Amino acid sequence: MASAMTSKVSEIEKLAMDIGNTKDERRIPKLLLRMENILNNATAGTAAAAAVKQDIWSFDLLPLLLMAMRRDFSNVVGTWETGVKLAELAYRLMVNIYVTKAEDPEETFEKKLVPQFCENMLVLAKRLQNCYCEAVEKKLYSEMSSDKLLQCYDRVISFLVNYLRQKRTMISHTIHSPWFLQIFVTDDPETPVSTLKLLRSCISYQADLCRTMDKALFDSLMEEMIYDLATGDSAELAGETIRTLLAIVRNYPDSLEALIMKYSGLRLLLTKWTGQVTFGRELQDFVRLLDAKSGDRATMELKIRAATMIQSYWRSFKVRRELKKANKSLAKFQRKFRQRQQARKKQSETTRMRRELEYEVAIRRRKLLAEKREMEVKLMSTLPASTVRTHVQKQQEEAAIRIQARYKSWRERGKLEERKNMAKVVRATVTIQRAVRRWLRAIQYERMMEKLKRIAPISDETRAEIMDSIQRQQYISKPKERNREELTSQYRSSQAMMHEFIVNSLRAPKEDLEREALLSRLETDAQLLMSAPKLEEALESDVYKFTSNSTPAQIHAQSRHRLEMRRLQCTDTNWWRALQFEEDDEADDESKYLERRTDVMYIDGRIY
Numbered sequence: 001m002a003s004a005m006t007s008k009v010s011e012i013e014k015l016a017m018d019i020g021n022t023k024d025e026r027r028i029p030k031l032l033l034r035m036e037n038i039l040n041n042a043t044a045g046t047a048a049a050a051a052v053k054q055d056i057w058s059f060d061l062l063p064l065l066l067m068a069m070r071r072d073f074s075n076v077v078g079t080w081e082t083g084v085k086l087a088e089l090a091y092r093l094m095v096n097i098y099v100t101k102a103e104d105p106e107e108t109f110e111k112k113l114v115p116q117f118c119e120n121m122l123v124l125a126k127r128l129q130n131c132y133c134e135a136v137e138k139k140l141y142s143e144m145s146s147d148k149l150l151q152c153y154d155r156v157i158s159f160l161v162n163y164l165r166q167k168r169t170m171i172s173h174t175i176h177s178p179w180f181l182q183i184f185v186t187d188d189p190e191t192p193v194s195t196l197k198l199l200r201s202c203i204s205y206q207a208d209l210c211r212t213m214d215k216a217l218f219d220s221l222m223e224e225m226i227y228d229l230a231t232g233d234s235a236e237l238a239g240e241t242i243r244t245l246l247a248i249v250r251n252y253p254d255s256l257e258a259l260i261m262k263y264s265g266l267r268l269l270l271t272k273w274t275g276q277v278t279f280g281r282e283l284q285d286f287v288r289l290l291d292a293k294s295g296d297r298a299t300m301e302l303k304i305r306a307a308t309m310i311q312s313y314w315r316s317f318k319v320r321r322e323l324k325k326a327n328k329s330l331a332k333f334q335r336k337f338r339q340r341q342q343a344r345k346k347q348s349e350t351t352r353m354r355r356e357l358e359y360e361v362a363i364r365r366r367k368l369l370a371e372k373r374e375m376e377v378k379l380m381s382t383l384p385a386s387t388v389r390t391h392v393q394k395q396q397e398e399a400a401i402r403i404q405a406r407y408k409s410w411r412e413r414g415k416l417e418e419r420k421n422m423a424k425v426v427r428a429t430v431t432i433q434r435a436v437r438r439w440l441r442a443i444q445y446e447r448m449m450e451k452l453k454r455i456a457p458i459s460d461e462t463r464a465e466i467m468d469s470i471q472r473q474q475y476i477s478k479p480k481e482r483n484r485e486e487l488t489s490q491y492r493s494s495q496a497m498m499h500e501f502i503v504n505s506l507r508a509p510k511e512d513l514e515r516e517a518l519l520s521r522l523e524t525d526a527q528l529l530m531s532a533p534k535l536e537e538a539l540e541s542d543v544y545k546f547t548s549n550s551t552p553a554q555i556h557a558q559s560r561h562r563l564e565m566r567r568l569q570c571t572d573t574n575w576w577r578a579l580q581f582e583e584d585d586e587a588d589d590e591s592k593y594l595e596r597r598t599d600v601m602y603i604d605g606r607i608y
Contacts, residue, residue: 026077032068032086035061036085062097063116069121090117115170121156123179124156126182128149128156129153129188132191133188150191153194160198161198164205168205172213175199175213176214184221189237193236196241199244229270230269242270242282242286243282246282253299256289256290266290270283270286270290
């Protein structure tokens with residue numbers, strides 16, 4: 001950053017030296033344009049750019065630039081384009097340079113350079129206007145055509161407009177400048193368009209400009225605009241003139257009466273431009289103001305027209321909004337109606353299909369029952385009487401069991417509501433007991449605090465005795481002084497313990513994950529084994545339910561299997577008797593275990 005700033009400063013110094021050493025004044029504008037490249041190379045907002053602007057102010061290059069804008073650029077390299085570039089560079093510096101009071105104690109920038117910049121911009125615009133008029137009238141063949149000169153003039157005026165937008169205190173000074181009146185009063189139909197835009201912009205930036213303007217200057221401007229309307233044939237110039245007059249009348253209503261009294265044929269003159277597309281609504285507004293013949297009346301009519309327009313816009317907006325709401329409501333109603341119709345149709349179709357299915361199922365069930373009964377009757381006719389009696393008795397028992405099951409389920413369902421109420425009562429009782437216990441604890445705490453409050457404060461003598469005993473105890477039990485070896489050994493032992501703790505803490509998460517994974521696998525395998533079917537009902541597809549992916553479970557099962565096979569080989573009895581004997585032993589062990597455990601309950605095959 002420092003090197004960059006040094007290079008920029010050296011360039012400004014070199015430029016100042018070159019300008020001071022030059023003897024040909026025609027080379028000064030080209031030398032000043034080198035500042036544009038220096039500013040472009042410096043990044044905006046950085047310290048380098050600020051240093052460049054500071055050096056430009058320190059070496060008085062800005063006043064020199066403003067002085068160079070007043071010269072005739074027809075004999076300079078680049079002609080008037082060089083002048084426009086200097087104007088752009090001056091505008092850029094005037095906007096971006098910030099001068100403090102310490103750097104400019106006499107306020108030269110605000111009091112001299114700012115008015116000089118506005119004045120020089122008008123001078124440059126006037127000379128461009130003269131060159132353009134000569135090029136158009138005499139049809140001179142020079143390095144720049146009339147179109148380029150007009151573009152240069154428009155650019156200079158736009159720079160001045162942009163600067164006045166930011167520096168509004170210079171608007172009055174710019175308008176009262178004699179150079180402004182000189183560029184305003186011209187017979188050329190092209191350049192006044194930009195000049196009128198400048199005047200209209202100044203009026204919009206400063207509302208009281210027309211009231212504070214010099215009367216002679218105001219009359220001269222009005223006469224020139226009326227003259228352009230009367231003698232000019234350019235629709236663009238006429239439109240810009242009408243817009244400027246409309247802005248003047250709206251900001252300074254008193255000028256309307258003077259305009260009507262002084263230029264009585266203005267209303268008739270405007271009929272020449274009626275129907276032109278270029279004007280838009282401005283011509284109608286200006287004609288309406290002229291018909292009012294009074295500033296107050298024009299203001300009132302303008303307000304009435306604005307109120308009428310607002311009311312019409314509001315009513316149209318309200319109607320469109322209501323229509324939009326009505327369309328949305330109608331669309332929503334139709335959509336809901338169709339959805340409801342489809343839902344009803346679908347529901348009726350579903351109900352019909354369900355009823356048909358239920359009817360078919362009932363018919364099929366009756367048919368199956370009839371076939372089953374017919375088959376049973378045929379089978380029973382072939383069996384002996386004793387077997388028939390046994391079969392009938394078995395059917396009666398099955399029917400009785402079903403009836404009992406249905407009755408028990410009905411009875412339990414009847415008790416379900418009572419059990420729910422009992423559960424609610426139990427929960428309410430528990431809640432009340434907890435609240436009572438909290439209340440009792442609060443009362444006990446308050447009583448304890450009251451007892452503490454009743455304890456009398458100790459006296460100063462007792463407090464002194466207690467402090468003496470505390471200090472004596474501290475002196476007796478003061479920490480033992482240790483030498484450097486003991487402290488070193490203690491430090492090393494603590495470091496070893498910390499290292500062991502860190503190692504164990506790093507190892508513990510991994511062990512916990514392995515333990516959780518093993519427990520989840522064991523739980524999954526146990527659930528699979530518990531949900532497995534009985535051995536006599538097992539199929540080949542159920543083999544995976546009797547297998548376990550856990551290595552400890554596999555090893556344990558393999559060892560148990562080997563021990564069992566050895567025990568069966570050592571005994572003389574059959575293997576199934578041995579298994580039966582073992583099951584009986586396990587049942588006896590379980591009953592003995594339950595008898596020993598007095599803290600468990602065995603209800604309905606479950607341990608509580």
